[in-house]
Amino acid sequence: MEEILKTFPQHVCSWLKGAIVYKYQDVWLNEVFLKGTILAQQRFKAHPNDVFLCSFPKGGTTWLKALAFAIITRETFDISTNPLLTNSPHDCIPFLEKELAKVEENQKNSCSLPIATHMHYHCLPDSVITSPDSVVTSNCKIVYIYRNMKDVIVSYYHFVRKLNKIPMENASFEEALDEFCQGISSCGSYWDHILGYWKASLSRPERFLFLKYEDMKNDPTSNVKRLAEFIGRPFTIEEEKANVIEKIIRLCSFENLSNLDVNKSGKHHPEECIAIENRLFFRKAKDGDWKNYFTLEMIEKVDKLIDEKFGGTGLVLK
Ligand code: PAP
Numbered sequence: 001m002e003e004i005l006k007t008f009p010q011h012v013c014s015w016l017k018g019a020i021v022y023k024y025q026d027v028w029l030n031e032v033f034l035k036g037t038i039l040a041q042q043r044f045k046a047h048p049n050d051v052f053l054c055s056f057p058k059g060g061t062t063w064l065k066a067l068a069f070a071i072i073t074r075e076t077f078d079i080s081t082n083p084l085l086t087n088s089p090h091d092c093i094p095f096l097e098k099e100l101a102k103v104e105e106n107q108k109n110s111c112s113l114p115i116a117t118h119m120h121y122h123c124l125p126d127s128v129i130t131s132p133d134s135v136v137t138s139n140c141k142i143v144y145i146y147r148n149m150k151d152v153i154v155s156y157y158h159f160v161r162k163l164n165k166i167p168m169e170n171a172s173f174e175e176a177l178d179e180f181c182q183g184i185s186s187c188g189s190y191w192d193h194i195l196g197y198w199k200a201s202l203s204r205p206e207r208f209l210f211l212k213y214e215d216m217k218n219d220p221t222s223n224v225k226r227l228a229e230f231i232g233r234p235f236t237i238e239e240e241k242a243n244v245i246e247k248i249i250r251l252c253s254f255e256n257l258s259n260l261d262v263n264k265s266g267k268h269h270p271e272e273c274i275a276i277e278n279r280l281f282f283r284k285a286k287d288g289d290w291k292n293y294f295t296l297e298m299i300e301k302v303d304k305l306i307d308e309k310f311g312g313t314g315l316v317l318k
Contacts, residue, residue: 001035008034011184015175016164027120027188032273036097037123044096046127047107051114051141051231053093054121056193057186058155060145060213061116062281064227065089066252068114068143071228074239079247085260088278089252090268098270114143114231118187121196129200139207143230144197147213149190149317150290150302153180155283157293160186162280173293181305191309191317198313212316214287220249258282 008022021028029037053068055061066089070082077083083092094102096117103115121129130138147155153176161171183189201208209230216223224245228234235245250256257263263282267275294302306317 001038004038005031005034013179013184015172015179016160017166019164021184021186025120025123027123027192028184029188030186032270033097033118033187036095036100037119039100040096040117040119041123041125043100044103044125044127046125046138046140048139049141050107050128051143052096052124052128053114053116053143053145054197055116055118055145056152056190057118058152058159059147060211060216061118062089062257063213063216063252063254064143064145064211065093065116066257067224067227067248068231069093070248070251071224071231071233072112072114074233074244074248079251082251084251084257086262088262088266088268088281089257090270090278090281095270098273120188120193121200141207141209141230142197142201143209143211143227144194144201145211145213145216146194146315146317148287148290149306150294150299151213151287152190153177153302154290154293156180156185158283159280163276174298177298177302181301191305194315194317195309195313198315217287221245224249254282254285258285 005022008024011021011023011028013019013021019030021030022034023029024034024037051068053061053064055064066084069084069089069092073082093113093116094106096103096115097119106113106115117124128138128140157171157173157176160176161168179185180190183192187193197208198210201210209226211223211227225235239245258279263278266278268278268281269275303318310317
């Protein structure tokens with residue numbers, strides 16, 4: 001793998017003290033994502049009814065994982081004993097490109113949990129995206145969560161900065177934004193990521209559910225219901241009357257999860273990666289925090305990019 005890495009184009013991220021990203025299948029990826037992507041492409045075989053939770057980093061992954069886990073396990077655990085109270089959402093639902101062995105073990109045990117991934121659509125293992133006219137049709141379902149692009153940029157800046165232990169005064173937000181707008185990040189270009197899934201959904205819309213972070217905040221109940229129905233675990237009328245949806249929303253809320261001991265001081269240990277402190281996945285969760293960072297010039301630049309990339313799609317990223 002080390003030898004293969006050297007063959008890909010490289011970019012040095014100056015604002016990140018020289019961290020390197022590699023271009024693979026037209027996507028800039030950090031070493032962890034690159035190695036994980038190649039391994040998943042070589043080894044992973046999707047089961048026809050697998051459900052995938054897909055997102056660009058900082059698009060709402062942690063929240064989506066928590067909600068999907070709580071929905072699926074609601075008959076196994078009472079809210080007061082749910083593993084989400086003592087485990088990070090990232091330890092409840094593994095990433096395909098970071099925890100392949102765990103994903104495969106879940107599959108072997110016929111576990112009904114979804115599989116999470118930050119991989120771009122065109123990089124997914126063949127068995128996930130096999131076209132409908134092929135002999136083996138993939139019926140895998142895909143839930144895709146996305147968020148206002150400016151808030152993703154700010155969230156990404158802080159996450160990566162803290163991961164690399166760089167204080168704010170030494171990490172230029174302007175440089176981070178410039179790189180992001182060139183499609184350079186630990187997981188490539190945000191617009192290509194969204195558009196890859198969106199374009200794929202046009203020919204098989206029944207396989208995709210798109211959720212928007214801001215919409216989920218504004219109307220969690222109907223979005224949690226949509227999610228539960230899509231993943232084949234709709235709420236019964238009795239459950240609705242017993243306020244199960246509201247209890248799940250409360251369990252998975254930023255306020256609840258971010259105040260749990262496990263998410264304040266625990267660590268997430270993906271295979272072959274350095275451990276990540278769970279608290280890094282919980283920062284402010286405020287819509288519009290970007291206003292505290294963007295200059296007028298930056299707003300203009302990102303808005304122009306959004307108009308260029310998403311015009312005509314109906315996707316709202318501003
Ligand atoms: P990941 O892709 O690396 O797992 P992801 O969970 O997508 O990260 O993004 C983290 C963002 O979601 C953080 O946003 P912020 O930087 O603007 O604060 C984090 O605070 C927010 N977040 C984490 N958990 C929740 C939650 N339960 N509800 C709403 N937002 C959340």
